[in-house]
Amino acid sequence: MIQNKIKNGFIIAGLILLSVLYCYPIVLILINSFKIETAISTSTAFQLPTLETFAGFANYVQAIIANCFLTSLFYSLIITLTSVAAILLFTSMCAWFITRVASKWNKLLYYLFAFSMVVPFQMVMFTLSSTADALNLNNPFNIWIIYLGFGAGLAVFMFCGFMRSIPLEIEEASMMDGCTPLQTFFQIVFPILKPTMVSVGILEAMWIWNDYLLPTLVLDIKVYKTIPMLIQYFRGSYGRVEMGAMMASIILSILPIVLVYLIGQKHIIKGVTAGAVKG
Amino acid sequence: MAKVKLEHIKKIYPNGFEAVKDFSLDIEDEEFVIFVGPSGCGKTTTLRMIAGLEQLSEGELWIDEKRMNDVEPRDRDIAMVFQSYALYPHMSVYDNMAFALKLKHIDKKIIEEAVMHAADILNLKELLKRKPSQLSGGQRQRVAMGRAIVRNPKVFLMDEPLSNLDAKLRVQMRSEIYKLHQRLKATIIYVTHDQTEAMTLGTRIVVMDKGEIMQQDTPMNLYHRPQNCFVAGFIGSPQMNFIETLCMIDENQVYLMHQGQSFEVSSYLKEKLIKGNYHEKEVILGIRPEDLKIQAVSQNSIQGKIIIKELLGYETSVRMAFYEKEITAMVSSEEVIHMDHELKLYLDMNHVHLFDAQTKQAIAHAVDADLDVKGRNN
Numbered sequence: 001m002i003q004n005k006i007k008n009g010f011i012i013a014g015l016i017l018l019s020v021l022y023c024y025p026i027v028l029i030l031i032n033s034f035k036i037e038t039a040i041s042t043s044t045a046f047q048l049p050t051l052e053t054f055a056g057f058a059n060y061v062q063a064i065i066a067n068c069f070l071t072s073l074f075y076s077l078i079i080t081l082t083s084v085a086a087i088l089l090f091t092s093m094c095a096w097f098i099t100r101v102a103s104k105w106n107k108l109l110y111y112l113f114a115f116s117m118v119v120p121f122q123m124v125m126f127t128l129s130s131t132a133d134a135l136n137l138n139n140p141f142n143i144w145i146i147y148l149g150f151g152a153g154l155a156v157f158m159f160c161g162f163m164r165s166i167p168l169e170i171e172e173a174s175m176m177d178g179c180t181p182l183q184t185f186f187q188i189v190f191p192i193l194k195p196t197m198v199s200v201g202i203l204e205a206m207w208i209w210n211d212y213l214l215p216t217l218v219l220d221i222k223v224y225k226t227i228p229m230l231i232q233y234f235r236g237s238y239g240r241v242e243m244g245a246m247m248a249s250i251i252l253s254i255l256p257i258v259l260v261y262l263i264g265q266k267h268i269i270k271g272v273t274a275g276a277v278k279g
Numbered sequence: 280m281a282k283v284k285l286e287h288i289k290k291i292y293p294n295g296f297e298a299v300k301d302f303s304l305d306i307e308d309e310e311f312v313i314f315v316g317p318s319g320c321g322k323t324t325t326l327r328m329i330a331g332l333e334q335l336s337e338g339e340l341w342i343d344e345k346r347m348n349d350v351e352p353r354d355r356d357i358a359m360v361f362q363s364y365a366l367y368p369h370m371s372v373y374d375n376m377a378f379a380l381k382l383k384h385i386d387k388k389i390i391e392e393a394v395m396h397a398a399d400i401l402n403l404k405e406l407l408k409r410k411p412s413q414l415s416g417g418q419r420q421r422v423a424m425g426r427a428i429v430r431n432p433k434v435f436l437m438d439e440p441l442s443n444l445d446a447k448l449r450v451q452m453r454s455e456i457y458k459l460h461q462r463l464k465a466t467i468i469y470v471t472h473d474q475t476e477a478m479t480l481g482t483r484i485v486v487m488d489k490g491e492i493m494q495q496d497t498p499m500n501l502y503h504r505p506q507n508c509f510v511a512g513f514i515g516s517p518q519m520n521f522i523e524t525l526c527m528i529d530e531n532q533v534y535l536m537h538q539g540q541s542f543e544v545s546s547y548l549k550e551k552l553i554k555g556n557y558h559e560k561e562v563i564l565g566i567r568p569e570d571l572k573i574q575a576v577s578q579n580s581i582q583g584k585i586i587i588k589e590l591l592g593y594e595t596s597v598r599m600a601f602y603e604k605e606i607t608a609m610v611s612s613e614e615v616i617h618m619d620h621e622l623k624l625y626l627d628m629n630h631v632h633l634f635d636a637q638t639k640q641a642i643a644h645a646v647d648a649d650l651d652v653k654g655r656n657n
Contacts, residue, residue: 170365172359173361174367175332175351175353176330176331176357177353179353179382188367192367
């Protein structure tokens with residue numbers, strides 16, 4: 001009993017330490033986003049804003065108005081929403097086919113998807129950027145096709161895991177009830193996949209929302225800037241950095257994804273572990 | 280409701296395994312047909328072929344004079360109750376039952392009437408808003424039945440619908456299904472491995488083994504007139520005892536010999552054995568445990584040591600060693616029986632069955648003697 005309490009104490013202390021480590025950069029950025037530009041320096045980074053150094057929402061206003069934050073927010077939203085929607089729709093259908101139609105080709109397809117998860121992005125990025133230019137994928141409205149390709153591996157892998165735990169009889173019952181294959185998918189399978197949909201959606205959304213490298217390589221930086229690209233843009237030229245506006249932008253960029261995560265977090269664990277144990 | 284006709288149906292899987300071999304069956308309108316047999320005998324595969332969930336490798340399937348081989352399951356107008364119920368987990372009980380009708384774009388009022396009618400029959404009215412996960416096994420089973428009833432299909436298919444229920448609920452639901460058949464007058468094809476379900480529910484039972492029909496008949500005939508050793512052993516619990524004997528015919532006297540012990544058969548069986556020329560041939564003598572009696576008669580009796588006794592309430596199942604075999608008898612629980620003691624059992628020769636040891640096919644059943652006499656008099 002006492003041993004258990006000591007053990008639990010250590011675990012809790014460890015977890016508190018970890019959460020402090022995770023939270024500290026965010027707190028650091030949050031504090032400094034309310035300071036005036038001249039008060040942001042390495043030596044005073046952890047100081048709370050004083051009457052002299054408190055900037056109010058000036059940095060946020062500058063980030064939103066002067067630096068076209070809303071335009072970048074629009075591009076980031078468009079890219080994230082279209083990509084996640086495409087990934088969820090196409091990969092769930094693909095996983096349904098792989099798990100329900102038994103053939104050696106489908107097995108091979110499944111392993112190819114799984115393999116795509118371990119291919120480093122750097123290996124394909126240069127050929128990708130020229131292909132994207134050639135196929136007119138170099139704008140926020142078409143880039144989802146590239147994200148679909150890169151996000152499919154993990155999504156198919158997770159959907160297949162969950163799909164195997166759905167009894168085939170449910171789909172057969174829907175066929176007997178009069179469903180066409182598409183109706184079976186959209187009216188029966190799709191709603192049952194909800195927990196995995198949410199977890200795959202959040203994981204993919206977090207990655208796409210925060211992605212810097214792919215849009216930088218593919219998009220025309222002068223025309224289209226996503227939020228991570230905009231934040232980098234604050235560094236400006238000749239080493240000048242607009243620290244206050246940059247901090248404010250980072251906080252603003254974190255908010256939507258934190259919100260999405262908080263809403264859907266209970267489904268993440270459900271989705272990730274689904275199919276692992278017999279329900 | 281409809282007639283179902285299966286003509287020389289076969290199911291051969293790509294690996295060459297023949298799950299169903301030359302299966303032919305005519306199912307009449309309003310019949311309650313049971314497919315029964317051990318695991319892997321092909322009964323569920325046959326049912327799935329009727330449903331359209333499995334392709335036929337050979338043969339033809341007709342429902343109401345319409346060839347169904349290439350018709351999609353959704354167009355066959357068949358409802359199926361699955362072993363696991365297969366309810367849609369994200370839908371309420373009402374939506375589960377209404378789903379098929381909604382797909383047909385039927386008027387909402389008519390759907391509601393149909394669902395309420397089925398819910399009324401199955402006592403589901405108070406559960407209509409619940410999700411399947413909030414229901415007990417028995418309730419889920421009733422919802423699965425309700426989903427089938429709402430559609431008013433030509434044929435009901437049921438794949439071991441009671442096997443996931445506990446023993447008490449199973450008995451209760453069994454009588455519910457029986458009442459449902461009486462009420463709906465539907466054509467039902469029911470798969471089970473439980474012979475009690477088969478005997479109590481079916482108007483006709485199809486006994487299957489290794490993909491073949493071993494016998495199809497009424498429950499009474501299957502019990503009293505099994506056509507072969509398999510059916511004789513499969514139908515009836517505890518199963519029939521088989522004693523391998525040698526038939527000796529000597530000037531119109533017929534004896535069945537086993538380890539030096541002889542059994543004298545009735546005149547009807549005697550006639551059948553003489554006609555079939557079974558002299559010095561091996562004949563299997565089958566006798567049900569309930570036809571073995573504890574009686575002080577020396578003729579046609581067997582003696583052995585009791586090895587197991589199981590009190591079942593009204594009766595006691597006694598297993599005794601008889602040479603290298605084990606013989607089971609059902610005796611009154613009032614009989615005083617001691618383990619390891621010798622027991623003498625009398626074989627009621629008016630209820631024995633004789634089988635050809637080579638073909639395992641029935642030669643004659645002692646119970647047919649009366650019919651034979653009546654037939655001759657007529």
